[in-house]
Amino acid sequence: MIIRDSRLVGAVLYGDTTDGAWYFDLLRRQEDIAPIREALIFGQAFAAGGGASANPLDAVAALPMDAEICGCNGVSKAKVLACISGGAHTLDAVRAGCKASASCGSCTGLVENLLALSMGADYQGERANAPMCKCTSFTHEDVRAAILEKS
Numbered sequence: 308m309i310i311r312d313s314r315l316v317g318a319v320l321y322g323d324t325t326d327g328a329w330y331f332d333l334l335r336r337q338e339d340i341a342p343i344r345e346a347l348i349f350g351q352a353f354a355a356g357g358g359a360s361a362n363p364l365d366a367v368a369a370l371p372m373d374a375e376i377c378g379c380n381g382v383s384k385a386k387v388l389a390c391i392s393g394g395a396h397t398l399d400a401v402r403a404g405c406k407a408s409a410s411c412g413s414c415t416g417l418v419e420n421l422l423a424l425s426m427g428a429d430y431q432g433e434r435a436n437a438p439m440c441k442c443t444s445f446t447h448e449d450v451r452a453a454i455l456e457k458s
């Protein structure tokens with residue numbers, strides 16, 4: 308995190324990038340982060356809960372409608388929700404409908420959280436054993452295991 312005058316001016320995320328949209332929104336809005344500075348690095352759910360862990364669906368629900376969910380394709384939360392309410396009830400359908408999660412995939416967790424938020428128990432999630440992308444049949448876990456085996 309890069310903070311200047313109690314404003315977030317930069318952030319680099321590794322691994323779980325779920326909070327990327329929230330950080331980008333704080334950066335874009337130039338919000339005063341002084342009240343949550345100590346919790347900022349732990350993500351939106353932690354910061355919003357006053358330091359307590361919270362449901363990740365609450366975090367995505369709290370994002371403003373104009374928050375950017377997919378940076379690759381410039382898709383806002385409002386556009387993803389419109390896509391879902393228009394009948395896109397799977398990750399692939401959202402990708403085809405509004406292009407969110409259709410490129411690098413780093414926003415896939417956020418898109419899945421929006422699917423779960425919109426559909427409730429009807430959405431079962433898709434990533435656990437899904438291939439990393441359409442170019443391969445390997446899952447993230449397959450690749451992790453291969454890296455460990457060959458290192």
Ligand code: FES
Nearest residue numbers: 377379410411412
């Ligand atoms: S950020 Fe959405 S596909 Fe890259």
